[in-house]
Amino acid sequence: MSFNAEKDSELLKALGHPIRLKIVAGLMEHDGCNVSKMVDNLGISQSNASQHLAILKRSGILKATRNGTKTCFSISDKRVANIIQALKK
Amino acid sequence: MSFNAEKDSELLKALGHPIRLKIVAGLMEHDGCNVSKMVDNLGISQSNASQHLAILKRSGILKATRNGTKTCFSISDKRVANIIQALKK
DNA sequence: TCAATATATTAGAATATTCTAATATTCTTG
DNA sequence: CAAGAATATTAGAATATTCTAATATATTGA
Numbered sequence A, B: 001m002s003f004n005a006e007k008d009s010e011l012l013k014a015l016g017h018p019i020r021l022k023i024v025a026g027l028m029e030h031d032g033c034n035v036s037k038m039v040d041n042l043g044i045s046q047s048n049a050s051q052h053l054a055i056l057k058r059s060g061i062l063k064a065t066r067n068g069t070k071t072c073f074s075i076s077d078k079r080v081a082n083i084i085q086a087l088k089k
Numbered sequence C: 001t002c003a004a005t006a007t008a009t010t011a012g013a014a015t016a017t018t019c020t021a022a023t024a025t026t027c028t029t030g
Numbered sequence D: 001c002a003a004g005a006a007t008a009t010t011a012g013a014a015t016a017t018t019c020t021a022a023t024a025t026a027t028t029g030a
Helices: A005-015 A018-027 A035-042 A046-058 A079-088 B005-015 B018-027 B035-042 B046-058 B079-088
Strands: A062-067 A070-075 B062-067 B070-075
Touching: A005 A018, A005 A046, A005 A079, A005 B005, A005 B018, A005 B079, A018 A035, A018 A046, A018 A070, A018 A079, A018 B005, A035 A046, A035 A070, A046 A062, A079 B005, A079 B079, B005 B018, B005 B046, B005 B079, B018 B035, B018 B046, B018 B070, B018 B079, B035 B046, B035 B070, B046 B062
Parallel strands: none
Antiparallel strands: A062 A070, B062 B070
8 A cells, every 4th residue: 555645644633633642542452442431531521532533533543333322442544553653662 | 762642643743744744755765955846846835845844843853954055854753764654554 | 245045934814623512312221 | 202321413712724925044156
């Protein structure tokens, strides 16, 4: 798959917010089936979390699957883990 | 070096613009000692290029060294190459 | 020193992002 | 079906980003 600055910059832009980066990094370690807990951990409002999650979905970084009243979020772009690994070096 | 969402999201945010991502990806392949050529290749104004370069400098992604009336830009954060590699996978 | 070249800075209008508060939707269970 | 739980959406004010146009600064060579 080759590099496309227009598309790829959107991915980086979506990751380029501290809350969204924490959400995604968190999903690499814990499962994402409890948004309320996410909200508590991040210290933000439910609405704000939902909006950030929507941005991450729209950009193709996360996908959501419903499970009763809960929604499970997981990382759907396999490049994201490598990007976050690269940050840690 | 460990991951810091506040700081690292700034890096991704700076890369999260098509022009800036093109500049940085370009610097991985060609030397950056000719901003006029950069401007031509990107089809943007000199002022705009200079402003994007300033953002990339401020975020620590690029460093500039002067050489006469010209300025050479190069990538100063070693994680950046890995991030761009990760995008290509 | 003066003009030319190369890059940087400033100002400001247009647009985009971010957050809070309020409300809506969806699903489950009694 | 009604109520509660979990998440999503909307509206709108505050702030930030992006671009163009104009101007400024720095360096070199005649």
